[in-house]
Amino acid sequence: DAKTTQPPSMDCAEGRAANLPCNHSTISGNEYVYWYRQIHSQGPQYIIHGLKNNETNEMASLIITEDRKSSTLILPHATLRDTAVYYCIAYSGGSNYKLTFGKGTLLTVNP
């Protein structure tokens, strides 16, 4: 699976949109972009995934560039409970189902 690069940390004001970038310049055509987050002392939680098209669910939106070399996770109205480490993962599935987590981005939402 392709390597992903994320900034180590970001800050966001409560109520504002949080935009978390991820670079995956070597992503292949059959790899999806997955986002998970891990709130302190909890297991990771699935957020969203996408292949080519932008995606939205009740938690977040995922914007993938046309060349698929980068993406942005958007939390439209960040709350204090969104403070967590966010992981961007390029994942192809197939016979290899393990997720390879990097160090992610620590998002701190400030009051």
Added chain:
Amino acid sequence: GAGVSQSPSNKVTEKGKDVELRCDPISGHTALYWYRQSLGQGLEFLIYFQGNSAPDKSGLPSDRFSAERTGGSVSTLTIQRTQQEDSAVYLCASSLILGRRVNEQFFGPGTRLTVL
């Protein structure tokens, strides 16, 4: 319904002792994964089970680590002759559908292992 559960939540042991960590996946989930997370690090894959197939053990760090999954449900991760570097949070996850690209893994709360 119930999520993935793990026990114990915390385990303190002495170097050289054996430990067993338990994972109860979500009912009906065919795939089960073990990961570990050392302090300040990302998750490290250890092993995965899928149905009755042979497990993928490619992530196990040494032969002191083993895991089994009985009846396609509960799994136990065993660490023999524990070392201080084994101290970490051990996370279990399960997922429902294989053979498709979508693989949403549901994680348990983890077991924090401390080897003194």
